[in-house]
Structure formats: C-alpha cells, structure tokens
Amino acid sequence: MAAKQPAVEEEVQEEKKKGGGKGLIIVLLVVIILLLAGMGAMAYIMLSGGDHKEGDAATDAVHGEAAHGDDGHGDAHADAGHGEEGHGEGHAKQYSPKYKQFEPPLPDAHPEYFVMDKFVVNFYGDGQAKFLAVDLQFMSYYPQITGETGEMEHLRPILKNDIQRLLRNQHFNELNTADGPDHLRTEILEIARKVLEKHNVYPDLLEDVYMTRFVMQ
Known part of the structure; x- marks a missing residue:
C-alpha cells in the first residue's frame, strides 16, 4: 500500500x-x-x-x-437693386450686351457735355421770322459718349445733318409758346439718341440736351 x-x-x-x-x-x-x-x-x-x-x-x-442672408436668392436680390437704369450705382447704367459696353462712371462723377456747332437755319416763320438760331449742349455721365474723342464726336456730321433737318421743319407758331422750346429739346434729344442707337450705342447713356441759345428772327 x-x-x-x-x-x-x-x-x-x-x-x-x-x-x-x-x-x-x-x-x-x-x-x-x-x-x-x-x-x-x-x-x-x-x-x-x-x-x-x-x-x-x-x-x-x-x-x-x-x-449672411444667403437663401439662394442673393444674386436675385442684388440684381433687383440694380435694374435697367443701374439704381444704387450712382449714374452707371446696366443695359443689353448687344450694345457697346463702356466702363461705368464713378458714383460721384460729374456730367460731361458735348457742344454742337451753332445752328442757324431758315424755317417756317409764317411771316413773323425767317431764321432760327440754336446752340446745343448734350449731357452724359459717360465721357465715352460726350468726350473729345467720344462716340458723338465721331458722329458729329450725322448729328448735324439730322438736327438741321429737324430745325428747318419747325413752325414759328409752334415754337412761339411757353413750352415750344421744351418740345423742340425733346425732339432733338430723340434724334440724337436714334443716331447713337443706329451705331450700336445704348441711347439712354445720353441723358439730356440743353439749348444755351434759342433765337427766332
């Protein structure tokens, strides 16, 4: 064991x-x-x-x-503030690309003037007058339009021809009223804008026209 x-x-x-x-x-x-x-x-x-x-x-x-307010419509809101006339950008204008494009003026830009040669023409005086003398200055905030080498300078002969034709067709009785000269200014501005548009320049870049002399005799 x-x-x-x-x-x-x-x-x-x-x-x-x-x-x-x-x-x-x-x-x-x-x-x-x-x-x-x-x-x-x-x-x-x-x-x-x-x-x-x-x-x-x-x-x-x-x-x-x-x-930042980016809700997918930021560009739309921005464009809404700058419509066809470029509101919110001083005197700058936005317009169709089919026209010549120019550098926009600064917001505080001063107006530029294009001075036409003196106009003295025979017109329908109705026995009251025979001659109509007018001095014109066109205004724009775009120096490319009214400057010394601008679009209107290149078109000066055409402008002079078309404006002279308009002045010759005036009537003394129509001009010899309180608003007669203003109506004539409107017609002259329309003539100039049509010339610009025909030559591929956006017509509303030309703001206005002023008569520094208006004499019927």
Whole structure:
C-alpha cells in the first residue's frame, strides 16, 4: 500500500497541471474578449465622434449662410437693386450686351457735355421770322459718349445733318409758346439718341440736351 502512494501523488500533480493549463487558457480567452470589446467600443466612439463633427460642420454651414442672408436668392436680390437704369450705382447704367459696353462712371462723377456747332437755319416763320438760331449742349455721365474723342464726336456730321433737318421743319407758331422750346429739346434729344442707337450705342447713356441759345428772327 505504501508503494502506491507516489503514483497517487503523481496523478494529483498531473491533474493540477491540467487544471492550471485550462485556467490559463480561460484567462487568456477572457483577456482577448475584453480587448476585442474595448477595441469595438473605441471604434464606435471614434465613428460616432466623426459623424457628430460632420453634422456640426453642416449645421455651422447652414447657420453661416443664414447669418449672411444667403437663401439662394442673393444674386436675385442684388440684381433687383440694380435694374435697367443701374439704381444704387450712382449714374452707371446696366443695359443689353448687344450694345457697346463702356466702363461705368464713378458714383460721384460729374456730367460731361458735348457742344454742337451753332445752328442757324431758315424755317417756317409764317411771316413773323425767317431764321432760327440754336446752340446745343448734350449731357452724359459717360465721357465715352460726350468726350473729345467720344462716340458723338465721331458722329458729329450725322448729328448735324439730322438736327438741321429737324430745325428747318419747325413752325414759328409752334415754337412761339411757353413750352415750344421744351418740345423742340425733346425732339432733338430723340434724334440724337436714334443716331447713337443706329451705331450700336445704348441711347439712354445720353441723358439730356440743353439749348444755351434759342433765337427766332
């Protein structure tokens, strides 16, 4: 019976070794599971954080656009403030690109004048007068129109011809009224604008015409 004792002890030792090996494996499995779970949690947090950042960025962009009044109609609002006549830009005008395009004048630009040669013509005096003398100055805020080398200077002969024809066809009785000279001014301005338009210049760039002399005799 005494001889069997060492064998029993060896078996016990073997069982302990087997049990210890199994315990170590279990511990390793638990550690691995915990590591995997921790890595999964970290990945989730990182991904969730990225989504929040993108969402915050999108929100900030929307708030930024709202703060600047950009509701998708910014250009429309800007254009509404600068209509055909360029309101809000001083004397600058916006017009069709089919006409010649000129550098717009500064908001505080002074008017420019184009002085025509003196007109002295025979007209229908109805026995009251024979001659009509008129001095004219055309006004524009665009020096490209009325300047020394502007469009009207190049068109001077045509303007003179068409205005002389208009003056010769006037009647004393029509001009010899309180608003007679003003009607004549309107007709002269229309004549000049038609000449400009015919030569590809936007007619309304020519603002007005003034008679510095008006004599019937």
